[in-house]
Amino acid sequence: MKFICYQKVLNLLPFHISNVPELKADINNFSRRLRLKEEFGNKKDDDKSLVRNKSTYTPRPGKDNYLDTYIETITKFPVRTRKCKQNLTRNEQDALKSLKDDDYIIIKEGDKGGAIIIMDTDFYKEKVLEQLNDEEYYKKVTNNPENATKKNKLIKDYDQCLTEKEIAYLCDFDPKESNFYGLPKVHKSAQIQNTVRDQNNVYVETFRPADLKLRPIIAGPESLTQRLSHFIDLIIKHLCPSIPIYIIDNMEFLNHIPAIVPEETLLTSFDVTSLYTNIPHDLGLTAVKYLIEEKRDKIDNGMKPIERRWNVISLQRSDQY
Structure with a gap:
Protein backbone atom coordinates (compact mmCIF):
# COMPACT_ATOMS: atom_id res chain seq x y z
CA MET A 1 0.00 0.00 0.00
CA LYS A 2 1.22 3.52 -0.79
CA PHE A 3 0.41 6.64 1.16
CA ILE A 4 0.80 9.78 -0.95
CA CYS A 5 0.50 13.44 -0.15
CA TYR A 6 1.44 15.24 -3.35
CA GLN A 7 0.87 18.93 -2.69
CA LYS A 8 0.61 20.08 -6.30
CA VAL A 9 -2.02 17.52 -7.21
CA LEU A 10 -4.03 18.49 -4.14
CA ASN A 11 -3.98 22.21 -4.88
CA LEU A 12 -4.10 22.32 -8.67
CA LEU A 13 -6.78 20.65 -10.75
CA PRO A 14 -5.98 19.74 -14.36
CA PHE A 15 -7.54 22.00 -16.97
CA HIS A 16 -10.53 20.57 -18.82
CA ASN A 29 -32.21 25.40 -17.89
CA PHE A 30 -31.53 29.04 -17.07
CA ASP A 47 -49.23 23.25 -2.00
CA LYS A 48 -48.14 21.91 1.42
CA SER A 49 -46.07 19.03 0.07
CA LEU A 50 -42.68 18.68 1.73
CA VAL A 51 -41.27 16.78 -1.25
CA ARG A 52 -42.26 16.35 -4.88
CA ASN A 53 -40.87 15.08 -8.16
CA LYS A 54 -39.17 17.63 -10.36
CA SER A 55 -41.45 19.21 -12.91
CA THR A 56 -40.53 19.39 -16.59
CA TYR A 57 -43.11 22.06 -17.39
CA THR A 58 -41.83 25.02 -19.42
CA PRO A 59 -44.12 28.03 -20.00
CA ARG A 60 -44.67 29.07 -23.58
CA PRO A 61 -43.17 32.31 -24.92
CA GLY A 62 -45.21 35.30 -26.00
CA LYS A 63 -46.01 36.97 -22.68
CA ASP A 64 -43.06 39.35 -22.52
CA ASN A 65 -41.28 40.51 -25.67
CA TYR A 66 -38.19 41.67 -23.78
CA LEU A 67 -37.80 38.29 -22.09
CA ASP A 68 -38.41 36.43 -25.35
CA THR A 69 -35.73 38.50 -27.10
CA TYR A 70 -33.23 37.95 -24.29
CA ILE A 71 -33.78 34.18 -24.20
CA GLU A 72 -33.58 33.94 -27.98
CA LYS A 83 -8.16 26.71 -26.39
CA CYS A 84 -6.41 27.36 -23.11
CA LYS A 85 -2.93 26.58 -21.93
CA GLN A 86 -2.68 23.44 -19.84
CA ASN A 87 -1.77 24.04 -16.20
CA LEU A 88 -0.01 20.66 -15.88
CA THR A 89 3.16 19.63 -17.67
CA ARG A 90 3.12 16.78 -20.16
CA ASN A 91 4.84 14.48 -17.67
CA GLU A 92 2.26 15.31 -15.00
CA GLN A 93 -0.60 14.67 -17.44
CA ASP A 94 0.92 11.32 -18.44
CA ALA A 95 1.42 10.38 -14.79
CA LEU A 96 -2.22 11.12 -13.93
CA LYS A 97 -3.46 9.15 -16.95
CA SER A 98 -1.21 6.23 -16.04
CA LEU A 99 -2.62 6.14 -12.51
CA LYS A 100 -6.19 6.44 -13.79
CA ASP A 101 -5.81 3.56 -16.27
CA ASP A 102 -4.01 1.19 -13.88
CA ASP A 103 -6.47 -1.55 -12.85
CA TYR A 104 -4.06 -2.95 -10.27
CA ILE A 105 -4.36 0.05 -7.97
CA ILE A 106 -7.21 2.05 -6.49
CA ILE A 107 -6.99 5.69 -5.40
CA LYS A 108 -8.95 7.01 -2.44
CA GLU A 109 -8.93 10.12 -0.31
CA GLY A 110 -7.98 9.61 3.30
CA ASP A 111 -10.79 9.73 5.84
CA LYS A 112 -9.09 12.65 7.58
CA GLY A 113 -6.51 15.15 6.41
CA GLY A 114 -7.11 15.00 2.66
CA ALA A 115 -4.16 12.71 1.90
CA ILE A 116 -4.17 10.71 -1.33
CA ILE A 117 -4.03 6.96 -0.78
CA ILE A 118 -2.92 4.52 -3.47
CA MET A 119 -3.64 0.89 -2.63
CA ASP A 120 -3.36 -2.42 -4.38
CA THR A 121 -6.82 -3.29 -5.64
CA ASP A 122 -6.63 -6.75 -4.06
CA PHE A 123 -5.71 -5.27 -0.69
CA TYR A 124 -8.58 -2.78 -0.87
CA LYS A 125 -11.05 -5.55 -1.71
CA GLU A 126 -9.78 -7.59 1.23
CA LYS A 127 -10.40 -4.68 3.59
CA VAL A 128 -13.90 -4.07 2.19
CA LEU A 129 -14.88 -7.74 2.48
CA GLU A 130 -13.35 -7.88 5.95
CA GLN A 131 -15.86 -5.25 6.99
CA LEU A 132 -18.86 -6.58 5.09
CA ASN A 133 -18.32 -10.10 6.41
CA ASP A 134 -18.81 -8.88 9.97
CA GLU A 135 -22.16 -10.57 10.61
CA GLU A 136 -22.74 -8.52 13.75
CA TYR A 137 -23.47 -5.43 11.64
CA TYR A 138 -24.04 -6.66 8.08
CA LYS A 139 -26.07 -9.37 6.43
CA LYS A 140 -26.59 -10.29 2.82
CA VAL A 141 -29.98 -9.28 1.42
CA THR A 142 -31.40 -10.87 -1.71
CA ASN A 143 -35.05 -9.75 -1.67
CA ASN A 144 -34.90 -6.09 -2.71
CA PRO A 145 -37.92 -6.44 -5.07
CA GLU A 146 -40.03 -7.71 -2.16
CA ASN A 147 -38.94 -4.78 -0.04
CA ALA A 148 -39.95 -2.38 -2.83
CA THR A 149 -43.45 -3.87 -2.88
CA LYS A 150 -43.64 -3.70 0.90
CA LYS A 151 -42.52 -0.07 0.95
CA ASN A 152 -45.15 0.98 -1.59
CA LYS A 153 -47.86 -0.91 0.31
CA LEU A 154 -46.91 0.80 3.57
CA ILE A 155 -47.02 4.23 1.95
CA LYS A 156 -50.43 3.42 0.52
CA ASP A 157 -51.64 2.42 3.99
CA TYR A 158 -50.61 5.87 5.25
CA ASP A 159 -51.86 7.84 2.25
CA GLU A 164 -50.52 13.19 -3.81
CA LYS A 165 -47.20 14.77 -4.76
CA GLU A 166 -45.49 13.26 -1.73
CA ILE A 167 -46.82 9.79 -2.59
CA ALA A 168 -45.62 10.20 -6.17
CA TYR A 169 -42.18 11.29 -4.94
CA LEU A 170 -41.88 8.29 -2.61
CA CYS A 171 -43.16 5.66 -5.05
CA ASP A 172 -42.80 6.75 -8.67
CA PHE A 173 -39.13 6.22 -9.43
CA ASP A 174 -36.81 3.43 -10.52
CA PRO A 175 -34.58 2.50 -7.56
CA LYS A 176 -30.95 1.69 -8.16
CA GLU A 177 -28.52 -0.37 -6.16
CA SER A 178 -26.33 1.52 -3.72
CA ASN A 179 -22.55 1.55 -4.04
CA PHE A 180 -20.43 0.62 -1.04
CA TYR A 181 -16.91 1.93 -0.66
CA GLY A 182 -14.51 2.76 2.14
CA LEU A 183 -12.21 5.65 2.99
CA PRO A 184 -8.92 4.57 4.61
CA LYS A 185 -8.57 5.70 8.22
CA VAL A 186 -4.85 6.39 7.93
CA HIS A 187 -4.90 8.57 11.06
CA LYS A 188 -5.85 5.52 13.16
CA SER A 189 -3.29 3.11 11.73
CA ALA A 190 -0.26 2.81 14.00
CA GLN A 191 1.77 1.20 11.21
CA ILE A 192 1.12 4.10 8.84
CA GLN A 193 1.79 6.72 11.51
CA ASN A 194 5.12 5.07 12.35
CA THR A 195 6.01 4.98 8.66
CA PRO A 209 -0.87 -2.31 7.03
CA ALA A 210 -2.82 -4.93 8.95
CA ASP A 211 -4.36 -2.40 11.34
CA LEU A 212 -5.85 -0.22 8.59
CA LYS A 213 -9.61 0.26 8.83
CA LEU A 214 -12.06 1.78 6.36
CA ARG A 215 -14.85 4.23 7.00
CA PRO A 216 -17.85 2.66 5.24
CA ILE A 217 -19.71 4.90 2.82
CA ILE A 218 -22.92 3.85 1.08
CA ALA A 219 -23.63 6.03 -1.93
CA GLY A 220 -27.24 5.51 -2.93
CA PRO A 221 -28.87 8.69 -4.26
CA GLU A 222 -31.63 6.61 -5.89
CA SER A 223 -31.65 3.58 -3.61
CA LEU A 224 -34.87 1.91 -2.51
CA THR A 225 -35.28 3.81 0.76
CA GLN A 226 -33.33 7.01 0.02
CA ARG A 227 -36.38 9.13 -0.76
CA LEU A 228 -38.28 7.80 2.22
CA SER A 229 -35.28 8.50 4.46
CA HIS A 230 -34.99 12.03 3.06
CA PHE A 231 -38.70 12.64 3.69
CA ILE A 232 -38.52 11.40 7.28
CA ASP A 233 -35.42 13.51 7.86
CA LEU A 234 -37.35 16.63 6.80
CA ILE A 235 -40.01 15.76 9.36
CA ILE A 236 -37.96 14.96 12.44
CA LYS A 237 -35.09 17.43 11.99
CA HIS A 238 -37.30 20.22 13.37
CA LEU A 239 -37.21 18.50 16.75
CA CYS A 240 -33.42 18.08 16.94
CA PRO A 241 -32.77 21.51 18.53
CA SER A 242 -35.11 20.44 21.35
CA ILE A 243 -32.67 17.74 22.47
CA PRO A 244 -30.54 19.02 25.39
CA ILE A 245 -27.32 17.51 24.00
CA TYR A 246 -27.85 18.85 20.46
CA ILE A 247 -24.78 20.70 19.15
CA ILE A 248 -25.06 22.31 15.73
CA ASP A 249 -21.38 23.06 15.05
CA ASN A 250 -17.95 23.65 16.59
CA MET A 251 -18.71 27.23 17.60
CA GLU A 252 -21.76 26.16 19.58
CA PHE A 253 -19.66 23.49 21.28
CA LEU A 254 -17.14 26.14 22.31
CA ASN A 255 -19.97 28.24 23.71
CA HIS A 256 -21.03 25.32 25.91
CA ILE A 257 -17.57 24.92 27.44
CA PRO A 258 -17.24 26.79 30.76
CA ALA A 259 -14.98 29.84 30.64
CA ILE A 260 -13.24 28.77 33.86
CA VAL A 261 -12.68 25.21 35.06
CA PRO A 262 -10.76 23.77 38.02
CA GLU A 263 -7.07 23.23 37.42
CA GLU A 264 -7.35 19.44 37.76
CA THR A 265 -10.03 19.24 35.04
CA LEU A 266 -9.28 16.84 32.19
CA LEU A 267 -10.65 17.44 28.70
CA THR A 268 -11.50 14.06 27.19
CA SER A 269 -13.22 12.83 24.07
CA PHE A 270 -14.85 9.54 23.15
CA ASP A 271 -15.19 7.77 19.83
CA VAL A 272 -18.07 5.36 19.32
CA THR A 273 -17.27 2.44 17.03
CA SER A 274 -19.86 1.98 14.28
CA LEU A 275 -22.19 4.52 15.88
CA TYR A 276 -25.17 4.25 13.54
CA THR A 277 -25.09 0.49 13.10
CA ASN A 278 -24.96 0.12 16.88
CA ILE A 279 -28.30 1.88 17.37
CA PRO A 280 -31.09 -0.75 17.41
CA HIS A 281 -33.96 0.24 15.11
CA ASP A 282 -36.60 -0.35 17.77
CA LEU A 283 -34.72 1.79 20.29
CA GLY A 284 -34.27 4.57 17.73
CA LEU A 285 -37.98 4.57 16.91
CA THR A 286 -38.87 4.60 20.60
CA ALA A 287 -36.65 7.64 21.16
CA VAL A 288 -38.19 9.52 18.22
CA LYS A 289 -41.76 8.74 19.30
CA TYR A 290 -40.96 9.82 22.86
CA LEU A 291 -39.59 13.14 21.63
CA ILE A 292 -42.66 13.69 19.45
CA GLU A 293 -44.99 13.22 22.40
CA GLU A 294 -42.83 15.39 24.66
CA LYS A 295 -42.84 18.23 22.12
CA ARG A 296 -46.42 17.84 20.95
CA ASP A 297 -47.20 21.46 21.87
CA LYS A 298 -44.40 22.68 19.62
CA ILE A 299 -45.71 20.54 16.77
CA ASP A 300 -49.26 21.75 17.24
CA ASN A 301 -48.32 25.44 17.50
CA GLY A 302 -45.48 25.93 15.06
CA MET A 303 -45.27 22.93 12.76
CA LYS A 304 -48.77 22.59 11.30
CA PRO A 305 -47.61 21.80 7.73
CA ILE A 306 -45.96 18.57 8.88
CA GLU A 307 -48.16 17.63 11.83
CA ARG A 308 -50.25 15.10 9.91
CA ARG A 309 -47.17 13.29 8.62
CA TRP A 310 -45.77 12.02 11.91
CA ASN A 311 -47.34 8.61 11.42
CA VAL A 312 -45.12 8.04 8.38
CA ILE A 313 -42.13 7.60 10.69
CA SER A 314 -43.37 4.12 11.58
CA LEU A 315 -42.75 3.02 7.98
CA GLN A 316 -39.13 2.16 8.73
CA ARG A 317 -39.61 -0.29 11.59
CA SER A 318 -36.77 -2.74 12.07
CA ASP A 319 -38.96 -5.71 11.15
CA GLN A 320 -39.61 -4.20 7.72
CA TYR A 321 -36.13 -3.12 6.58
Whole structure:
Protein backbone atom coordinates (compact mmCIF):
# COMPACT_ATOMS: atom_id res chain seq x y z
CA MET A 1 0.00 0.00 0.00
CA LYS A 2 1.22 3.52 -0.79
CA PHE A 3 0.41 6.64 1.16
CA ILE A 4 0.80 9.78 -0.95
CA CYS A 5 0.50 13.44 -0.15
CA TYR A 6 1.44 15.24 -3.35
CA GLN A 7 0.87 18.93 -2.69
CA LYS A 8 0.61 20.08 -6.30
CA VAL A 9 -2.02 17.52 -7.21
CA LEU A 10 -4.03 18.49 -4.14
CA ASN A 11 -3.98 22.21 -4.88
CA LEU A 12 -4.10 22.32 -8.67
CA LEU A 13 -6.78 20.65 -10.75
CA PRO A 14 -5.98 19.74 -14.36
CA PHE A 15 -7.54 22.00 -16.97
CA HIS A 16 -10.53 20.57 -18.82
CA ILE A 17 -11.73 21.53 -22.29
CA SER A 18 -15.09 23.31 -22.35
CA ASN A 19 -18.06 20.96 -22.48
CA VAL A 20 -20.24 22.57 -25.16
CA PRO A 21 -23.32 20.29 -24.76
CA GLU A 22 -23.27 20.81 -21.00
CA LEU A 23 -22.99 24.58 -21.43
CA LYS A 24 -25.95 24.63 -23.83
CA ALA A 25 -27.99 22.54 -21.41
CA ASP A 26 -27.19 25.04 -18.63
CA ILE A 27 -28.37 27.91 -20.85
CA ASN A 28 -31.64 26.10 -21.59
CA ASN A 29 -32.21 25.40 -17.89
CA PHE A 30 -31.53 29.04 -17.07
CA SER A 31 -34.00 30.15 -19.74
CA ARG A 32 -36.62 27.79 -18.35
CA ARG A 33 -36.17 29.20 -14.84
CA LEU A 34 -36.66 32.71 -16.20
CA ARG A 35 -39.96 31.72 -17.81
CA LEU A 36 -41.09 29.95 -14.64
CA LYS A 37 -40.27 33.06 -12.63
CA GLU A 38 -42.25 35.15 -15.09
CA GLU A 39 -45.32 32.91 -14.80
CA PHE A 40 -45.29 31.95 -11.12
CA GLY A 41 -43.08 34.58 -9.47
CA ASN A 42 -45.90 36.54 -7.80
CA LYS A 43 -48.30 33.68 -7.22
CA LYS A 44 -48.74 32.12 -3.80
CA ASP A 45 -48.05 28.40 -3.66
CA ASP A 46 -50.74 26.71 -1.58
CA ASP A 47 -49.23 23.25 -2.00
CA LYS A 48 -48.14 21.91 1.42
CA SER A 49 -46.07 19.03 0.07
CA LEU A 50 -42.68 18.68 1.73
CA VAL A 51 -41.27 16.78 -1.25
CA ARG A 52 -42.26 16.35 -4.88
CA ASN A 53 -40.87 15.08 -8.16
CA LYS A 54 -39.17 17.63 -10.36
CA SER A 55 -41.45 19.21 -12.91
CA THR A 56 -40.53 19.39 -16.59
CA TYR A 57 -43.11 22.06 -17.39
CA THR A 58 -41.83 25.02 -19.42
CA PRO A 59 -44.12 28.03 -20.00
CA ARG A 60 -44.67 29.07 -23.58
CA PRO A 61 -43.17 32.31 -24.92
CA GLY A 62 -45.21 35.30 -26.00
CA LYS A 63 -46.01 36.97 -22.68
CA ASP A 64 -43.06 39.35 -22.52
CA ASN A 65 -41.28 40.51 -25.67
CA TYR A 66 -38.19 41.67 -23.78
CA LEU A 67 -37.80 38.29 -22.09
CA ASP A 68 -38.41 36.43 -25.35
CA THR A 69 -35.73 38.50 -27.10
CA TYR A 70 -33.23 37.95 -24.29
CA ILE A 71 -33.78 34.18 -24.20
CA GLU A 72 -33.58 33.94 -27.98
CA THR A 73 -30.29 35.85 -27.93
CA ILE A 74 -28.55 33.72 -25.31
CA THR A 75 -29.80 30.40 -26.72
CA LYS A 76 -28.62 31.23 -30.25
CA PHE A 77 -25.33 32.76 -29.17
CA PRO A 78 -22.49 30.73 -30.74
CA VAL A 79 -20.68 28.58 -28.20
CA ARG A 80 -17.18 27.50 -29.17
CA THR A 81 -14.51 25.45 -27.49
CA ARG A 82 -11.78 27.68 -26.15
CA LYS A 83 -8.16 26.71 -26.39
CA CYS A 84 -6.41 27.36 -23.11
CA LYS A 85 -2.93 26.58 -21.93
CA GLN A 86 -2.68 23.44 -19.84
CA ASN A 87 -1.77 24.04 -16.20
CA LEU A 88 -0.01 20.66 -15.88
CA THR A 89 3.16 19.63 -17.67
CA ARG A 90 3.12 16.78 -20.16
CA ASN A 91 4.84 14.48 -17.67
CA GLU A 92 2.26 15.31 -15.00
CA GLN A 93 -0.60 14.67 -17.44
CA ASP A 94 0.92 11.32 -18.44
CA ALA A 95 1.42 10.38 -14.79
CA LEU A 96 -2.22 11.12 -13.93
CA LYS A 97 -3.46 9.15 -16.95
CA SER A 98 -1.21 6.23 -16.04
CA LEU A 99 -2.62 6.14 -12.51
CA LYS A 100 -6.19 6.44 -13.79
CA ASP A 101 -5.81 3.56 -16.27
CA ASP A 102 -4.01 1.19 -13.88
CA ASP A 103 -6.47 -1.55 -12.85
CA TYR A 104 -4.06 -2.95 -10.27
CA ILE A 105 -4.36 0.05 -7.97
CA ILE A 106 -7.21 2.05 -6.49
CA ILE A 107 -6.99 5.69 -5.40
CA LYS A 108 -8.95 7.01 -2.44
CA GLU A 109 -8.93 10.12 -0.31
CA GLY A 110 -7.98 9.61 3.30
CA ASP A 111 -10.79 9.73 5.84
CA LYS A 112 -9.09 12.65 7.58
CA GLY A 113 -6.51 15.15 6.41
CA GLY A 114 -7.11 15.00 2.66
CA ALA A 115 -4.16 12.71 1.90
CA ILE A 116 -4.17 10.71 -1.33
CA ILE A 117 -4.03 6.96 -0.78
CA ILE A 118 -2.92 4.52 -3.47
CA MET A 119 -3.64 0.89 -2.63
CA ASP A 120 -3.36 -2.42 -4.38
CA THR A 121 -6.82 -3.29 -5.64
CA ASP A 122 -6.63 -6.75 -4.06
CA PHE A 123 -5.71 -5.27 -0.69
CA TYR A 124 -8.58 -2.78 -0.87
CA LYS A 125 -11.05 -5.55 -1.71
CA GLU A 126 -9.78 -7.59 1.23
CA LYS A 127 -10.40 -4.68 3.59
CA VAL A 128 -13.90 -4.07 2.19
CA LEU A 129 -14.88 -7.74 2.48
CA GLU A 130 -13.35 -7.88 5.95
CA GLN A 131 -15.86 -5.25 6.99
CA LEU A 132 -18.86 -6.58 5.09
CA ASN A 133 -18.32 -10.10 6.41
CA ASP A 134 -18.81 -8.88 9.97
CA GLU A 135 -22.16 -10.57 10.61
CA GLU A 136 -22.74 -8.52 13.75
CA TYR A 137 -23.47 -5.43 11.64
CA TYR A 138 -24.04 -6.66 8.08
CA LYS A 139 -26.07 -9.37 6.43
CA LYS A 140 -26.59 -10.29 2.82
CA VAL A 141 -29.98 -9.28 1.42
CA THR A 142 -31.40 -10.87 -1.71
CA ASN A 143 -35.05 -9.75 -1.67
CA ASN A 144 -34.90 -6.09 -2.71
CA PRO A 145 -37.92 -6.44 -5.07
CA GLU A 146 -40.03 -7.71 -2.16
CA ASN A 147 -38.94 -4.78 -0.04
CA ALA A 148 -39.95 -2.38 -2.83
CA THR A 149 -43.45 -3.87 -2.88
CA LYS A 150 -43.64 -3.70 0.90
CA LYS A 151 -42.52 -0.07 0.95
CA ASN A 152 -45.15 0.98 -1.59
CA LYS A 153 -47.86 -0.91 0.31
CA LEU A 154 -46.91 0.80 3.57
CA ILE A 155 -47.02 4.23 1.95
CA LYS A 156 -50.43 3.42 0.52
CA ASP A 157 -51.64 2.42 3.99
CA TYR A 158 -50.61 5.87 5.25
CA ASP A 159 -51.86 7.84 2.25
CA GLN A 160 -54.17 9.88 4.50
CA CYS A 161 -51.02 11.42 6.02
CA LEU A 162 -49.49 12.36 2.67
CA THR A 163 -50.25 14.59 -0.29
CA GLU A 164 -50.52 13.19 -3.81
CA LYS A 165 -47.20 14.77 -4.76
CA GLU A 166 -45.49 13.26 -1.73
CA ILE A 167 -46.82 9.79 -2.59
CA ALA A 168 -45.62 10.20 -6.17
CA TYR A 169 -42.18 11.29 -4.94
CA LEU A 170 -41.88 8.29 -2.61
CA CYS A 171 -43.16 5.66 -5.05
CA ASP A 172 -42.80 6.75 -8.67
CA PHE A 173 -39.13 6.22 -9.43
CA ASP A 174 -36.81 3.43 -10.52
CA PRO A 175 -34.58 2.50 -7.56
CA LYS A 176 -30.95 1.69 -8.16
CA GLU A 177 -28.52 -0.37 -6.16
CA SER A 178 -26.33 1.52 -3.72
CA ASN A 179 -22.55 1.55 -4.04
CA PHE A 180 -20.43 0.62 -1.04
CA TYR A 181 -16.91 1.93 -0.66
CA GLY A 182 -14.51 2.76 2.14
CA LEU A 183 -12.21 5.65 2.99
CA PRO A 184 -8.92 4.57 4.61
CA LYS A 185 -8.57 5.70 8.22
CA VAL A 186 -4.85 6.39 7.93
CA HIS A 187 -4.90 8.57 11.06
CA LYS A 188 -5.85 5.52 13.16
CA SER A 189 -3.29 3.11 11.73
CA ALA A 190 -0.26 2.81 14.00
CA GLN A 191 1.77 1.20 11.21
CA ILE A 192 1.12 4.10 8.84
CA GLN A 193 1.79 6.72 11.51
CA ASN A 194 5.12 5.07 12.35
CA THR A 195 6.01 4.98 8.66
CA VAL A 196 5.23 8.68 8.29
CA ARG A 197 7.52 9.52 11.21
CA ASP A 198 10.33 7.28 9.96
CA GLN A 199 10.31 8.39 6.32
CA ASN A 200 9.44 12.07 6.98
CA ASN A 201 8.52 12.79 3.37
CA VAL A 202 5.56 14.03 1.33
CA TYR A 203 5.44 10.54 -0.14
CA VAL A 204 5.62 7.47 2.09
CA GLU A 205 5.16 3.81 1.33
CA THR A 206 4.25 0.87 3.51
CA PHE A 207 3.23 -2.70 2.79
CA ARG A 208 -0.36 -3.76 3.53
CA PRO A 209 -0.87 -2.31 7.03
CA ALA A 210 -2.82 -4.93 8.95
CA ASP A 211 -4.36 -2.40 11.34
CA LEU A 212 -5.85 -0.22 8.59
CA LYS A 213 -9.61 0.26 8.83
CA LEU A 214 -12.06 1.78 6.36
CA ARG A 215 -14.85 4.23 7.00
CA PRO A 216 -17.85 2.66 5.24
CA ILE A 217 -19.71 4.90 2.82
CA ILE A 218 -22.92 3.85 1.08
CA ALA A 219 -23.63 6.03 -1.93
CA GLY A 220 -27.24 5.51 -2.93
CA PRO A 221 -28.87 8.69 -4.26
CA GLU A 222 -31.63 6.61 -5.89
CA SER A 223 -31.65 3.58 -3.61
CA LEU A 224 -34.87 1.91 -2.51
CA THR A 225 -35.28 3.81 0.76
CA GLN A 226 -33.33 7.01 0.02
CA ARG A 227 -36.38 9.13 -0.76
CA LEU A 228 -38.28 7.80 2.22
CA SER A 229 -35.28 8.50 4.46
CA HIS A 230 -34.99 12.03 3.06
CA PHE A 231 -38.70 12.64 3.69
CA ILE A 232 -38.52 11.40 7.28
CA ASP A 233 -35.42 13.51 7.86
CA LEU A 234 -37.35 16.63 6.80
CA ILE A 235 -40.01 15.76 9.36
CA ILE A 236 -37.96 14.96 12.44
CA LYS A 237 -35.09 17.43 11.99
CA HIS A 238 -37.30 20.22 13.37
CA LEU A 239 -37.21 18.50 16.75
CA CYS A 240 -33.42 18.08 16.94
CA PRO A 241 -32.77 21.51 18.53
CA SER A 242 -35.11 20.44 21.35
CA ILE A 243 -32.67 17.74 22.47
CA PRO A 244 -30.54 19.02 25.39
CA ILE A 245 -27.32 17.51 24.00
CA TYR A 246 -27.85 18.85 20.46
CA ILE A 247 -24.78 20.70 19.15
CA ILE A 248 -25.06 22.31 15.73
CA ASP A 249 -21.38 23.06 15.05
CA ASN A 250 -17.95 23.65 16.59
CA MET A 251 -18.71 27.23 17.60
CA GLU A 252 -21.76 26.16 19.58
CA PHE A 253 -19.66 23.49 21.28
CA LEU A 254 -17.14 26.14 22.31
CA ASN A 255 -19.97 28.24 23.71
CA HIS A 256 -21.03 25.32 25.91
CA ILE A 257 -17.57 24.92 27.44
CA PRO A 258 -17.24 26.79 30.76
CA ALA A 259 -14.98 29.84 30.64
CA ILE A 260 -13.24 28.77 33.86
CA VAL A 261 -12.68 25.21 35.06
CA PRO A 262 -10.76 23.77 38.02
CA GLU A 263 -7.07 23.23 37.42
CA GLU A 264 -7.35 19.44 37.76
CA THR A 265 -10.03 19.24 35.04
CA LEU A 266 -9.28 16.84 32.19
CA LEU A 267 -10.65 17.44 28.70
CA THR A 268 -11.50 14.06 27.19
CA SER A 269 -13.22 12.83 24.07
CA PHE A 270 -14.85 9.54 23.15
CA ASP A 271 -15.19 7.77 19.83
CA VAL A 272 -18.07 5.36 19.32
CA THR A 273 -17.27 2.44 17.03
CA SER A 274 -19.86 1.98 14.28
CA LEU A 275 -22.19 4.52 15.88
CA TYR A 276 -25.17 4.25 13.54
CA THR A 277 -25.09 0.49 13.10
CA ASN A 278 -24.96 0.12 16.88
CA ILE A 279 -28.30 1.88 17.37
CA PRO A 280 -31.09 -0.75 17.41
CA HIS A 281 -33.96 0.24 15.11
CA ASP A 282 -36.60 -0.35 17.77
CA LEU A 283 -34.72 1.79 20.29
CA GLY A 284 -34.27 4.57 17.73
CA LEU A 285 -37.98 4.57 16.91
CA THR A 286 -38.87 4.60 20.60
CA ALA A 287 -36.65 7.64 21.16
CA VAL A 288 -38.19 9.52 18.22
CA LYS A 289 -41.76 8.74 19.30
CA TYR A 290 -40.96 9.82 22.86
CA LEU A 291 -39.59 13.14 21.63
CA ILE A 292 -42.66 13.69 19.45
CA GLU A 293 -44.99 13.22 22.40
CA GLU A 294 -42.83 15.39 24.66
CA LYS A 295 -42.84 18.23 22.12
CA ARG A 296 -46.42 17.84 20.95
CA ASP A 297 -47.20 21.46 21.87
CA LYS A 298 -44.40 22.68 19.62
CA ILE A 299 -45.71 20.54 16.77
CA ASP A 300 -49.26 21.75 17.24
CA ASN A 301 -48.32 25.44 17.50
CA GLY A 302 -45.48 25.93 15.06
CA MET A 303 -45.27 22.93 12.76
CA LYS A 304 -48.77 22.59 11.30
CA PRO A 305 -47.61 21.80 7.73
CA ILE A 306 -45.96 18.57 8.88
CA GLU A 307 -48.16 17.63 11.83
CA ARG A 308 -50.25 15.10 9.91
CA ARG A 309 -47.17 13.29 8.62
CA TRP A 310 -45.77 12.02 11.91
CA ASN A 311 -47.34 8.61 11.42
CA VAL A 312 -45.12 8.04 8.38
CA ILE A 313 -42.13 7.60 10.69
CA SER A 314 -43.37 4.12 11.58
CA LEU A 315 -42.75 3.02 7.98
CA GLN A 316 -39.13 2.16 8.73
CA ARG A 317 -39.61 -0.29 11.59
CA SER A 318 -36.77 -2.74 12.07
CA ASP A 319 -38.96 -5.71 11.15
CA GLN A 320 -39.61 -4.20 7.72
CA TYR A 321 -36.13 -3.12 6.58
